[in-house]
Amino acid sequence: MVPAGSIDGVDTFPDAARRVDRWCPQGRSMVSTPSSMPPAGSIDGARRVDRWCRHLPRCRPQGRSMPPAPSSMPPAGNFTLLCRSVLGIMAPMGTLPPGPRSSLPSLVRYLRDPIGCMQPLTKAYGATVTFPGKPALVMTGDPAGIKAIYTADPDTFAPLNQDLGVFIGPRSLILAGGAEHKRARKLMMPPFHGARMRAYGEQMVRLAAQRAEAFQVGQTLTMTELLQELSLDVILQVVFGVTERAAMKTLGALLLEITNGISPLLALVPALRHEFGGVGPYARFLARRRRLHAALDDLIQKGRAARPREDVLSLLLAARAEDGSPMDDEEIRDQLLLLVVAGHETTAIAMAWALYALHRPENAAALGRLRDELATLGPEPAPEELAKLSYLEAVCNETLRRYPLAPAPAPRKLLRPFELLGYDLPAGVGVVPAISVAHFREDVYPDPMRFSPERFLDRTYSPFEFLPYGGGARRCLGAAMASHEMKLVLGTLLRRHHFRLASPKPDPGAVRAANAGPRYGVKMIVG
Ligand code: HEM
Secondary structure (H helix, E strand, C coil), X not given: CCCCCCCCCHHHCHHHHHHHHHHHHHCCCCCCCCCCCCCCCCHHHHHHHHHHHHHCHHHHHHCCCCCCXXXXXXXXXXXXXXXXXXXXXXXXXXXXXXXXXXXXXXXXXXXXXXXXXXXHHHHHXXXXXXXXXXXXXXXXXXXXXXXXXHHCXXXXXXXXXXXXXXXXXXXXHHHCCHHHHHHXXXXXXXXXXXXXXXXXXXXHHHHHHHHHHCCXXXXXXXXXXXXXXXXXXXXXXXXXXXXXXXXHHHHHHHHHHHHHHCCHHHHHCHHXXXXXXXXXXXXXXXXXXXXXXXXXXXXXXXXXXXXXXXXXXXXXXXXXXXXXXXCCHHHHHHXXXXXXXXXXXXXXXXXXXXXXXXXXXXXXXXXXXXXXXXXXCCCCCCHHHHHCCHHHHHHHHHHHHHCCCCCCCCCXXXXXXXXXXXXXXXXXXXXXXXXXXXXXXXXXXXXXXXXXXXXXXXXXXXXXXXXXXXXXXXXXXXXXXXXXXXXXXXXXXXXXXXXXXXXXXXXXXXXXXXEEECCCCCEEEEC
Protein backbone atom coordinates (compact mmCIF):
# COMPACT_ATOMS: atom_id res chain seq x y z
CA MET A 1 0.00 0.00 0.00
CA VAL A 2 1.31 3.40 -0.80
CA PRO A 3 1.77 5.40 2.33
CA ALA A 4 -0.01 8.62 1.82
CA GLY A 5 2.08 10.33 4.40
CA SER A 6 3.84 13.60 4.23
CA ILE A 7 2.77 14.73 0.81
CA ASP A 8 1.04 18.02 1.38
CA GLY A 9 0.08 16.93 4.83
CA VAL A 10 -1.95 13.97 3.63
CA ASP A 11 -0.82 11.62 6.38
CA THR A 12 -3.51 12.90 8.68
CA PHE A 13 -6.27 11.86 6.27
CA PRO A 14 -7.05 8.20 6.12
CA ASP A 15 -8.88 7.92 2.80
CA ALA A 16 -6.07 9.57 0.92
CA ALA A 17 -4.08 6.34 0.88
CA ARG A 18 -6.93 4.45 -0.72
CA ARG A 19 -7.16 7.03 -3.44
CA VAL A 20 -3.47 6.75 -4.17
CA ASP A 21 -3.90 3.00 -4.43
CA ARG A 22 -6.69 3.53 -6.91
CA TRP A 23 -4.86 5.96 -9.10
CA CYS A 24 -1.27 4.89 -9.21
CA PRO A 25 -1.60 1.60 -11.07
CA GLN A 26 -4.04 3.08 -13.53
CA GLY A 27 -1.72 5.76 -14.73
CA ARG A 28 -3.55 7.75 -17.33
CA SER A 29 -7.12 7.32 -16.15
CA MET A 30 -7.25 10.46 -14.10
CA VAL A 31 -11.00 10.70 -13.94
CA SER A 32 -12.63 13.06 -11.52
CA THR A 33 -13.08 11.82 -8.01
CA PRO A 34 -16.40 9.98 -8.04
CA SER A 35 -19.08 11.45 -5.88
CA SER A 36 -19.42 8.05 -4.20
CA MET A 37 -15.96 8.56 -2.72
CA PRO A 38 -16.07 9.20 1.01
CA PRO A 39 -15.39 12.84 1.72
CA ALA A 40 -11.76 13.33 2.57
CA GLY A 41 -10.71 14.77 5.87
CA SER A 42 -8.58 17.26 4.07
CA ILE A 43 -10.04 17.26 0.65
CA ASP A 44 -7.26 19.41 -0.72
CA GLY A 45 -4.50 17.25 0.53
CA ALA A 46 -6.09 14.03 -0.56
CA ARG A 47 -6.88 15.27 -3.99
CA ARG A 48 -3.43 16.50 -4.57
CA VAL A 49 -2.37 12.96 -3.96
CA ASP A 50 -4.97 11.78 -6.47
CA ARG A 51 -3.41 13.86 -9.08
CA TRP A 52 0.22 14.18 -8.37
CA CYS A 53 1.46 11.20 -6.42
CA ARG A 54 2.47 9.21 -9.45
CA HIS A 55 4.89 11.93 -10.41
CA LEU A 56 6.54 12.05 -7.04
CA PRO A 57 9.59 9.90 -6.34
CA ARG A 58 8.06 9.04 -2.99
CA CYS A 59 5.61 6.65 -4.65
CA ARG A 60 8.17 4.67 -6.58
CA PRO A 61 9.78 2.62 -3.82
CA GLN A 62 6.40 0.99 -3.25
CA GLY A 63 7.01 -1.28 -6.22
CA ARG A 64 4.08 -0.05 -8.23
CA SER A 65 4.49 0.25 -11.94
CA MET A 66 4.45 3.95 -12.57
CA PRO A 67 3.45 4.72 -16.14
CA PRO A 68 4.94 7.90 -17.54
CA ALA A 69 2.83 10.98 -17.09
CA PRO A 70 0.98 12.17 -20.17
CA SER A 71 3.09 14.82 -21.84
CA SER A 72 0.51 17.51 -21.21
CA MET A 73 0.43 16.74 -17.51
CA PRO A 74 2.40 19.14 -15.37
CA PRO A 75 5.46 17.52 -13.79
CA ALA A 76 4.22 18.77 -10.50
CA GLY A 77 5.96 18.66 -7.21
CA ASN A 78 5.32 20.93 -4.32
CA PHE A 79 7.81 23.44 -5.65
CA THR A 80 6.20 23.53 -9.07
CA LEU A 81 2.75 23.91 -7.60
CA LEU A 82 3.96 26.69 -5.37
CA CYS A 83 5.60 28.52 -8.28
CA ARG A 84 2.44 28.24 -10.32
CA SER A 85 0.32 29.52 -7.47
CA VAL A 86 2.69 32.42 -6.91
CA LEU A 87 2.72 33.24 -10.61
CA GLY A 88 -1.04 32.87 -10.73
CA ILE A 89 -0.89 30.43 -13.64
CA MET A 90 -2.84 27.76 -11.85
CA ALA A 91 -4.02 29.86 -8.96
CA PRO A 92 -6.17 27.57 -6.81
CA MET A 93 -5.01 24.29 -8.40
CA GLY A 94 -5.01 22.44 -5.12
CA THR A 95 -8.79 22.18 -5.18
CA LEU A 96 -9.42 21.81 -8.88
CA PRO A 97 -9.76 18.69 -11.02
CA PRO A 98 -6.72 17.74 -13.11
CA GLY A 99 -5.96 19.29 -16.46
CA PRO A 100 -3.31 20.44 -18.88
CA ARG A 101 -0.58 22.83 -17.84
CA SER A 102 -1.53 25.42 -20.43
CA SER A 103 -4.86 26.13 -22.12
CA LEU A 104 -3.24 27.34 -25.33
CA PRO A 105 -2.80 23.96 -27.08
CA SER A 106 -6.43 23.14 -26.25
CA LEU A 107 -7.58 26.44 -27.71
CA VAL A 108 -5.64 25.75 -30.90
CA ARG A 109 -7.05 22.21 -31.01
CA TYR A 110 -10.56 23.61 -30.46
CA LEU A 111 -10.19 25.97 -33.42
CA ARG A 112 -9.04 23.04 -35.59
CA ASP A 113 -11.45 20.39 -34.36
CA PRO A 114 -14.22 21.85 -32.17
CA ILE A 115 -16.18 18.60 -31.83
CA GLY A 116 -13.34 16.14 -31.25
CA CYS A 117 -10.90 18.38 -29.37
CA MET A 118 -11.94 17.17 -25.91
CA GLN A 119 -11.37 13.48 -26.63
CA PRO A 120 -7.59 13.41 -25.98
CA LEU A 121 -8.08 15.47 -22.83
CA THR A 122 -10.79 13.11 -21.62
CA LYS A 123 -8.45 10.18 -22.17
CA ALA A 124 -5.71 11.89 -20.20
CA TYR A 125 -7.70 13.41 -17.35
CA GLY A 126 -11.18 11.93 -17.35
CA ALA A 127 -14.53 13.59 -18.01
CA THR A 128 -13.79 16.58 -15.78
CA VAL A 129 -10.86 18.78 -16.77
CA THR A 130 -9.43 22.06 -15.52
CA PHE A 131 -8.06 24.57 -17.99
CA PRO A 132 -5.66 26.94 -16.26
CA GLY A 133 -6.10 30.64 -16.79
CA LYS A 134 -7.53 33.71 -15.19
CA PRO A 135 -9.99 32.47 -14.26
CA ALA A 136 -9.42 28.73 -14.47
CA LEU A 137 -12.20 26.85 -16.29
CA VAL A 138 -13.52 23.51 -15.09
CA MET A 139 -15.29 21.56 -17.83
CA THR A 140 -17.28 18.49 -17.04
CA GLY A 141 -18.91 15.95 -19.31
CA ASP A 142 -19.86 13.74 -16.36
CA PRO A 143 -23.70 13.62 -16.11
CA ALA A 144 -23.43 13.91 -12.31
CA GLY A 145 -21.30 17.04 -12.67
CA ILE A 146 -23.61 18.50 -15.31
CA LYS A 147 -26.57 17.81 -13.05
CA ALA A 148 -24.82 19.59 -10.17
CA ILE A 149 -24.35 22.68 -12.35
CA TYR A 150 -27.81 22.73 -13.92
CA THR A 151 -29.71 22.10 -10.69
CA ALA A 152 -27.71 24.50 -8.51
CA ASP A 153 -29.24 27.76 -7.33
CA PRO A 154 -28.82 30.03 -10.40
CA ASP A 155 -27.43 32.74 -8.12
CA THR A 156 -24.34 30.56 -7.65
CA PHE A 157 -23.18 31.71 -11.09
CA ALA A 158 -22.69 34.83 -13.16
CA PRO A 159 -22.20 34.78 -16.92
CA LEU A 160 -18.48 34.88 -17.58
CA ASN A 161 -17.89 36.52 -20.94
CA GLN A 162 -19.14 40.03 -20.21
CA ASP A 163 -16.81 41.34 -22.87
CA LEU A 164 -18.95 39.66 -25.53
CA GLY A 165 -21.39 42.55 -24.98
CA VAL A 166 -19.83 44.33 -27.96
CA PHE A 167 -21.16 41.57 -30.21
CA ILE A 168 -24.53 40.76 -28.73
CA GLY A 169 -25.49 43.89 -26.85
CA PRO A 170 -24.45 44.56 -23.23
CA ARG A 171 -28.04 44.31 -21.96
CA SER A 172 -28.88 41.08 -23.71
CA LEU A 173 -30.30 38.15 -21.75
CA ILE A 174 -27.25 35.94 -22.17
CA LEU A 175 -25.02 38.46 -20.37
CA ALA A 176 -27.48 39.28 -17.58
CA GLY A 177 -27.05 37.71 -14.16
CA GLY A 178 -29.11 37.17 -11.00
CA ALA A 179 -32.42 39.00 -10.67
CA GLU A 180 -31.85 40.83 -13.95
CA HIS A 181 -31.57 37.53 -15.83
CA LYS A 182 -34.73 36.21 -14.14
CA ARG A 183 -36.68 39.37 -15.05
CA ALA A 184 -35.53 39.41 -18.68
CA ARG A 185 -36.09 35.67 -19.10
CA LYS A 186 -39.63 35.92 -17.76
CA LEU A 187 -40.39 38.70 -20.23
CA MET A 188 -38.85 36.88 -23.16
CA MET A 189 -40.06 33.33 -22.53
CA PRO A 190 -43.72 33.52 -23.67
CA PRO A 191 -43.02 34.09 -27.40
CA PHE A 192 -40.70 31.05 -27.39
CA HIS A 193 -42.98 28.70 -25.53
CA GLY A 194 -43.61 25.38 -27.33
CA ALA A 195 -47.33 26.23 -27.68
CA ARG A 196 -46.45 29.27 -29.82
CA MET A 197 -44.82 27.11 -32.47
CA ARG A 198 -48.15 26.40 -34.12
CA ALA A 199 -48.33 30.11 -35.02
CA TYR A 200 -44.84 30.07 -36.57
CA GLY A 201 -45.01 26.71 -38.39
CA GLU A 202 -46.93 27.96 -41.45
CA GLN A 203 -44.31 30.64 -42.11
CA MET A 204 -41.44 28.17 -41.68
CA VAL A 205 -42.90 25.68 -44.16
CA ARG A 206 -43.84 28.39 -46.66
CA LEU A 207 -40.35 29.90 -46.65
CA ALA A 208 -38.71 26.46 -47.03
CA ALA A 209 -41.07 25.49 -49.87
CA GLN A 210 -40.33 28.76 -51.69
CA ARG A 211 -36.60 28.03 -51.57
CA ALA A 212 -37.07 24.41 -52.62
CA GLU A 213 -39.15 25.42 -55.64
CA ALA A 214 -36.17 27.29 -57.07
CA PHE A 215 -33.80 24.26 -56.92
CA GLN A 216 -32.86 22.77 -60.29
CA VAL A 217 -31.82 19.20 -60.91
CA GLY A 218 -28.02 18.98 -61.18
CA GLN A 219 -27.52 22.28 -59.33
CA THR A 220 -24.87 22.33 -56.56
CA LEU A 221 -26.02 23.99 -53.35
CA THR A 222 -23.86 25.02 -50.41
CA MET A 223 -26.26 24.00 -47.69
CA THR A 224 -24.78 26.07 -44.87
CA GLU A 225 -25.27 29.25 -46.93
CA LEU A 226 -28.69 28.33 -48.22
CA LEU A 227 -29.97 27.30 -44.82
CA GLN A 228 -28.45 30.36 -43.18
CA GLU A 229 -30.40 32.55 -45.60
CA LEU A 230 -33.51 30.52 -44.97
CA SER A 231 -33.29 30.66 -41.20
CA LEU A 232 -32.54 34.36 -41.39
CA ASP A 233 -35.79 34.73 -43.35
CA VAL A 234 -37.55 32.76 -40.60
CA ILE A 235 -36.10 35.05 -37.92
CA LEU A 236 -37.00 38.17 -39.89
CA GLN A 237 -40.63 37.06 -40.25
CA VAL A 238 -41.23 35.16 -37.02
CA VAL A 239 -39.09 37.23 -34.64
CA PHE A 240 -38.94 40.70 -36.23
CA GLY A 241 -42.32 40.61 -37.98
CA VAL A 242 -40.81 41.88 -41.23
CA THR A 243 -42.63 40.27 -44.15
CA GLU A 244 -42.17 42.75 -46.98
CA ARG A 245 -39.52 41.39 -49.39
CA ALA A 246 -37.43 44.56 -49.85
CA ALA A 247 -37.34 45.30 -46.10
CA MET A 248 -36.34 41.67 -45.41
CA LYS A 249 -33.49 41.99 -47.88
CA THR A 250 -32.13 45.23 -46.42
CA LEU A 251 -32.36 44.16 -42.78
CA GLY A 252 -31.15 40.64 -43.60
CA ALA A 253 -28.02 42.04 -45.27
CA LEU A 254 -27.24 44.22 -42.24
CA LEU A 255 -27.71 41.28 -39.85
CA LEU A 256 -25.52 38.99 -41.94
CA GLU A 257 -22.81 41.65 -42.04
CA ILE A 258 -22.76 41.52 -38.26
CA THR A 259 -23.04 37.80 -37.64
CA ASN A 260 -20.49 36.96 -40.34
CA GLY A 261 -18.22 39.73 -39.07
CA ILE A 262 -17.75 38.08 -35.68
CA SER A 263 -14.55 36.18 -36.36
CA PRO A 264 -13.66 33.47 -33.80
CA LEU A 265 -10.41 35.30 -33.07
CA LEU A 266 -12.20 38.58 -32.32
CA ALA A 267 -14.63 36.71 -30.09
CA LEU A 268 -11.98 34.73 -28.22
CA VAL A 269 -9.16 37.28 -27.97
CA PRO A 270 -10.35 40.64 -26.58
CA ALA A 271 -6.87 42.11 -27.12
CA LEU A 272 -7.53 42.11 -30.88
CA ARG A 273 -10.49 44.44 -30.44
CA HIS A 274 -8.86 47.72 -31.41
CA GLU A 275 -9.97 50.13 -34.06
CA PHE A 276 -6.44 50.81 -35.38
CA GLY A 277 -7.39 54.19 -36.89
CA GLY A 278 -10.57 52.92 -38.50
CA VAL A 279 -9.08 49.95 -40.38
CA GLY A 280 -9.04 46.25 -39.58
CA PRO A 281 -11.74 43.72 -38.70
CA TYR A 282 -12.82 45.32 -35.44
CA ALA A 283 -13.24 48.80 -36.94
CA ARG A 284 -15.27 47.26 -39.77
CA PHE A 285 -17.38 45.40 -37.24
CA LEU A 286 -18.14 48.60 -35.29
CA ALA A 287 -19.19 50.47 -38.45
CA ARG A 288 -21.58 47.65 -39.35
CA ARG A 289 -22.95 47.57 -35.84
CA ARG A 290 -23.79 51.29 -36.02
CA ARG A 291 -25.71 50.72 -39.26
CA LEU A 292 -27.58 47.77 -37.76
CA HIS A 293 -28.47 49.65 -34.57
CA ALA A 294 -30.03 52.43 -36.64
CA ALA A 295 -32.14 49.91 -38.59
CA LEU A 296 -33.27 48.10 -35.42
CA ASP A 297 -34.18 51.37 -33.68
CA ASP A 298 -36.32 52.23 -36.68
CA LEU A 299 -38.02 48.80 -36.57
CA ILE A 300 -38.79 49.18 -32.86
CA GLN A 301 -40.33 52.63 -33.40
CA LYS A 302 -42.53 51.24 -36.17
CA GLY A 303 -43.45 48.26 -33.98
CA ARG A 304 -44.55 50.57 -31.15
CA ALA A 305 -46.72 52.54 -33.57
CA ALA A 306 -48.29 49.45 -35.22
CA ARG A 307 -51.17 47.29 -34.00
CA PRO A 308 -50.15 44.17 -31.99
CA ARG A 309 -49.03 41.25 -34.21
CA GLU A 310 -48.05 37.61 -33.70
CA ASP A 311 -44.27 38.05 -34.02
CA VAL A 312 -41.75 37.95 -31.17
CA LEU A 313 -40.92 41.68 -31.39
CA SER A 314 -44.56 42.61 -31.03
CA LEU A 315 -44.91 40.33 -27.98
CA LEU A 316 -41.74 41.77 -26.45
CA LEU A 317 -43.02 45.32 -26.93
CA ALA A 318 -46.23 44.36 -25.12
CA ALA A 319 -44.51 42.38 -22.33
CA ARG A 320 -44.62 43.80 -18.81
CA ALA A 321 -42.54 42.85 -15.77
CA GLU A 322 -44.20 42.11 -12.42
CA ASP A 323 -44.00 45.78 -11.47
CA GLY A 324 -45.72 46.69 -14.74
CA SER A 325 -42.60 48.10 -16.42
CA PRO A 326 -41.92 47.38 -20.12
CA MET A 327 -38.54 46.76 -21.74
CA ASP A 328 -37.03 50.00 -23.04
CA ASP A 329 -35.93 50.39 -26.66
CA GLU A 330 -32.26 49.86 -25.95
CA GLU A 331 -32.89 46.60 -24.15
CA ILE A 332 -35.22 45.36 -26.89
CA ARG A 333 -32.56 46.20 -29.48
CA ASP A 334 -29.95 44.19 -27.57
CA GLN A 335 -32.35 41.26 -27.16
CA LEU A 336 -33.20 41.28 -30.88
CA LEU A 337 -29.52 41.24 -31.77
CA LEU A 338 -28.97 38.34 -29.38
CA LEU A 339 -31.86 36.39 -30.91
CA VAL A 340 -30.31 36.75 -34.36
CA VAL A 341 -26.78 35.90 -33.24
CA ALA A 342 -27.96 32.98 -31.07
CA GLY A 343 -30.70 31.79 -33.36
CA HIS A 344 -30.10 31.92 -37.06
CA GLU A 345 -26.69 30.41 -37.63
CA THR A 346 -27.19 27.71 -35.00
CA THR A 347 -30.38 26.35 -36.54
CA ALA A 348 -28.94 26.58 -40.07
CA ILE A 349 -25.81 24.68 -39.08
CA ALA A 350 -27.84 22.00 -37.31
CA MET A 351 -29.95 21.46 -40.43
CA ALA A 352 -26.84 21.38 -42.66
CA TRP A 353 -25.28 18.74 -40.37
CA ALA A 354 -28.49 16.71 -40.58
CA LEU A 355 -28.43 16.74 -44.39
CA TYR A 356 -24.73 15.88 -44.35
CA ALA A 357 -25.17 12.96 -41.96
CA LEU A 358 -28.23 11.57 -43.75
CA HIS A 359 -26.44 11.58 -47.12
CA ARG A 360 -23.22 9.91 -45.99
CA PRO A 361 -23.16 6.46 -47.65
CA GLU A 362 -22.88 4.68 -44.30
CA ASN A 363 -26.18 6.26 -43.20
CA ALA A 364 -28.22 5.28 -46.26
CA ALA A 365 -30.57 3.17 -44.10
CA ALA A 366 -31.43 6.19 -41.91
CA LEU A 367 -32.17 8.33 -44.97
CA GLY A 368 -34.34 5.54 -46.41
CA ARG A 369 -36.29 5.16 -43.19
CA LEU A 370 -36.85 8.91 -42.99
CA ARG A 371 -38.03 9.10 -46.62
CA ASP A 372 -40.45 6.24 -45.96
CA GLU A 373 -41.84 8.08 -42.96
CA LEU A 374 -42.22 11.35 -44.91
CA ALA A 375 -44.03 9.45 -47.67
CA THR A 376 -46.75 8.42 -45.24
CA LEU A 377 -48.06 12.02 -45.24
CA GLY A 378 -50.46 13.38 -47.84
CA PRO A 379 -49.45 15.88 -50.56
CA GLU A 380 -49.75 19.08 -48.49
CA PRO A 381 -49.36 18.06 -44.85
CA ALA A 382 -50.04 20.60 -42.12
CA PRO A 383 -46.86 21.72 -40.32
CA GLU A 384 -48.10 19.96 -37.20
CA GLU A 385 -48.21 16.61 -39.05
CA LEU A 386 -44.55 16.99 -40.02
CA ALA A 387 -43.61 18.03 -36.50
CA LYS A 388 -45.19 14.87 -35.06
CA LEU A 389 -43.12 12.40 -37.11
CA SER A 390 -41.10 10.33 -34.65
CA TYR A 391 -38.22 9.29 -36.92
CA LEU A 392 -37.79 12.86 -38.18
CA GLU A 393 -37.55 13.97 -34.57
CA ALA A 394 -35.03 11.21 -33.83
CA VAL A 395 -32.93 12.34 -36.82
CA CYS A 396 -32.89 15.91 -35.49
CA ASN A 397 -31.95 14.77 -31.98
CA GLU A 398 -29.21 12.46 -33.22
CA THR A 399 -27.83 15.30 -35.35
CA LEU A 400 -27.70 17.58 -32.31
CA ARG A 401 -26.00 14.84 -30.31
CA ARG A 402 -23.43 13.76 -32.89
CA TYR A 403 -22.69 17.30 -34.10
CA PRO A 404 -23.06 19.51 -31.01
CA LEU A 405 -23.16 23.11 -32.10
CA ALA A 406 -22.00 24.46 -28.80
CA PRO A 407 -19.41 21.84 -27.77
CA ALA A 408 -18.83 23.92 -24.64
CA PRO A 409 -21.40 26.66 -24.02
CA ALA A 410 -20.60 29.95 -22.35
CA PRO A 411 -18.90 29.38 -18.98
CA ARG A 412 -20.68 30.18 -15.75
CA LYS A 413 -18.54 32.04 -13.24
CA LEU A 414 -18.78 30.91 -9.63
CA LEU A 415 -19.91 33.69 -7.32
CA ARG A 416 -19.32 31.48 -4.29
CA PRO A 417 -17.52 28.20 -3.54
CA PHE A 418 -19.20 25.23 -5.18
CA GLU A 419 -18.82 21.50 -4.76
CA LEU A 420 -18.49 19.66 -8.03
CA LEU A 421 -18.01 15.89 -7.97
CA GLY A 422 -16.26 16.10 -4.62
CA TYR A 423 -14.00 19.01 -5.57
CA ASP A 424 -14.47 22.25 -3.68
CA LEU A 425 -14.20 24.85 -6.40
CA PRO A 426 -13.42 28.34 -5.16
CA ALA A 427 -15.39 31.45 -6.17
CA GLY A 428 -14.15 33.04 -9.37
CA VAL A 429 -13.59 29.78 -11.25
CA GLY A 430 -15.59 29.22 -14.45
CA VAL A 431 -17.60 26.00 -14.84
CA VAL A 432 -18.73 24.63 -18.19
CA PRO A 433 -20.87 21.60 -18.97
CA ALA A 434 -18.87 19.93 -21.75
CA ILE A 435 -21.52 18.90 -24.27
CA SER A 436 -18.85 17.46 -26.56
CA VAL A 437 -17.82 15.05 -23.80
CA ALA A 438 -21.32 14.16 -22.53
CA HIS A 439 -22.61 13.35 -26.03
CA PHE A 440 -19.76 10.92 -26.76
CA ARG A 441 -19.78 8.80 -23.61
CA GLU A 442 -19.53 5.12 -24.54
CA ASP A 443 -21.54 4.14 -21.48
CA VAL A 444 -24.48 6.33 -22.51
CA TYR A 445 -24.19 6.20 -26.31
CA PRO A 446 -22.58 2.93 -27.44
CA ASP A 447 -20.46 3.45 -30.59
CA PRO A 448 -20.82 7.20 -30.07
CA MET A 449 -19.29 8.31 -33.37
CA ARG A 450 -21.94 6.42 -35.35
CA PHE A 451 -24.95 8.44 -36.54
CA SER A 452 -27.90 6.40 -35.35
CA PRO A 453 -31.30 8.12 -34.93
CA GLU A 454 -32.65 4.81 -33.57
CA ARG A 455 -30.98 5.63 -30.23
CA PHE A 456 -33.67 8.22 -29.65
CA LEU A 457 -36.47 5.77 -30.43
CA ASP A 458 -35.10 3.03 -28.20
CA ARG A 459 -34.61 5.06 -25.03
CA THR A 460 -34.86 8.48 -23.50
CA TYR A 461 -31.89 10.40 -22.15
CA SER A 462 -31.73 12.57 -19.10
CA PRO A 463 -31.18 16.32 -19.56
CA PHE A 464 -27.67 15.71 -18.16
CA GLU A 465 -26.83 13.15 -20.86
CA PHE A 466 -28.41 14.87 -23.87
CA LEU A 467 -28.03 18.63 -23.67
CA PRO A 468 -27.69 20.23 -27.10
CA TYR A 469 -29.49 23.31 -25.79
CA GLY A 470 -27.61 23.52 -22.51
CA GLY A 471 -29.71 23.42 -19.37
CA GLY A 472 -30.80 24.88 -16.07
CA ALA A 473 -31.85 28.49 -15.76
CA ARG A 474 -29.94 29.38 -18.90
CA ARG A 475 -31.22 26.64 -21.18
CA CYS A 476 -31.53 27.88 -24.76
CA LEU A 477 -34.52 30.21 -25.01
CA GLY A 478 -35.09 29.23 -28.63
CA ALA A 479 -34.90 25.44 -28.16
CA ALA A 480 -38.54 24.77 -29.06
CA MET A 481 -38.33 27.08 -32.05
CA ALA A 482 -35.06 25.55 -33.29
CA SER A 483 -36.34 21.97 -32.98
CA HIS A 484 -39.59 22.88 -34.70
CA GLU A 485 -37.80 24.67 -37.53
CA MET A 486 -35.37 21.80 -38.03
CA LYS A 487 -38.20 19.29 -38.45
CA LEU A 488 -40.33 21.46 -40.71
CA VAL A 489 -37.52 22.65 -42.98
CA LEU A 490 -35.81 19.26 -43.33
CA GLY A 491 -39.15 17.55 -43.89
CA THR A 492 -40.15 20.12 -46.52
CA LEU A 493 -36.84 19.96 -48.43
CA LEU A 494 -36.61 16.17 -48.39
CA ARG A 495 -40.22 15.70 -49.47
CA ARG A 496 -39.59 17.84 -52.56
CA HIS A 497 -36.09 16.79 -53.63
CA HIS A 498 -33.42 14.12 -53.61
CA PHE A 499 -29.85 15.21 -52.91
CA ARG A 500 -26.38 13.72 -52.91
CA LEU A 501 -23.17 15.01 -51.36
CA ALA A 502 -20.87 16.66 -53.92
CA SER A 503 -17.80 15.18 -52.21
CA PRO A 504 -17.24 11.92 -50.33
CA LYS A 505 -14.70 13.68 -48.09
CA PRO A 506 -15.70 13.46 -44.40
CA ASP A 507 -16.26 16.82 -42.75
CA PRO A 508 -14.50 17.16 -39.37
CA GLY A 509 -16.20 20.48 -38.54
CA ALA A 510 -14.76 23.92 -37.87
CA VAL A 511 -15.44 26.86 -35.57
CA ARG A 512 -17.82 29.40 -37.11
CA ALA A 513 -18.26 32.43 -34.84
CA ALA A 514 -19.19 30.68 -31.58
CA ASN A 515 -20.50 27.46 -33.15
CA ALA A 516 -19.07 24.23 -34.48
CA GLY A 517 -20.24 23.96 -38.09
CA PRO A 518 -19.33 21.95 -41.17
CA ARG A 519 -15.90 22.92 -42.47
CA TYR A 520 -16.76 22.48 -46.15
CA GLY A 521 -20.23 24.00 -46.13
CA VAL A 522 -22.06 20.74 -47.06
CA LYS A 523 -22.12 21.01 -50.84
CA MET A 524 -24.99 18.96 -52.25
CA ILE A 525 -26.18 18.20 -55.76
CA VAL A 526 -29.92 18.30 -56.36
CA GLY A 527 -31.06 14.92 -57.75
C1 HEM B 1 -30.19 24.14 -33.13
C2 HEM B 1 -30.21 25.39 -32.73
C3 HEM B 1 -29.74 25.90 -31.41
C4 HEM B 1 -28.84 25.36 -30.52
C5 HEM B 1 -28.09 24.03 -30.63
C6 HEM B 1 -28.74 26.27 -29.40
C7 HEM B 1 -27.94 26.05 -28.28
C8 HEM B 1 -27.86 26.93 -27.21
C9 HEM B 1 -27.02 26.70 -26.05
C10 HEM B 1 -26.11 25.49 -25.84
C11 HEM B 1 -27.20 27.75 -25.22
C12 HEM B 1 -26.49 27.98 -23.88
C13 HEM B 1 -27.28 27.31 -22.78
C14 HEM B 1 -26.54 27.24 -21.48
O1 HEM B 1 -25.65 28.06 -21.20
O2 HEM B 1 -26.84 26.31 -20.71
C15 HEM B 1 -28.14 28.65 -25.84
C16 HEM B 1 -28.58 29.82 -25.27
C17 HEM B 1 -29.48 30.67 -25.89
N1 HEM B 1 -30.10 30.48 -27.11
FE1 HEM B 1 -29.90 28.87 -28.32
N2 HEM B 1 -29.55 27.34 -29.63
C18 HEM B 1 -30.19 27.15 -30.83
C19 HEM B 1 -31.12 27.99 -31.41
C20 HEM B 1 -31.62 29.14 -30.85
C21 HEM B 1 -32.67 29.95 -31.40
C22 HEM B 1 -33.45 29.63 -32.67
C23 HEM B 1 -32.82 31.03 -30.59
C24 HEM B 1 -33.77 32.19 -30.70
C25 HEM B 1 -34.27 32.66 -31.79
C26 HEM B 1 -31.88 30.87 -29.49
C27 HEM B 1 -31.73 31.75 -28.45
C28 HEM B 1 -30.92 31.55 -27.35
C29 HEM B 1 -30.83 32.48 -26.24
C30 HEM B 1 -31.56 33.80 -26.12
C31 HEM B 1 -29.94 31.93 -25.32
C32 HEM B 1 -29.50 32.53 -23.98
C33 HEM B 1 -30.41 32.01 -22.86
C34 HEM B 1 -30.08 32.58 -21.49
O3 HEM B 1 -28.93 32.98 -21.26
O4 HEM B 1 -30.99 32.60 -20.65
N3 HEM B 1 -31.16 29.71 -29.69
N4 HEM B 1 -28.54 28.11 -27.06
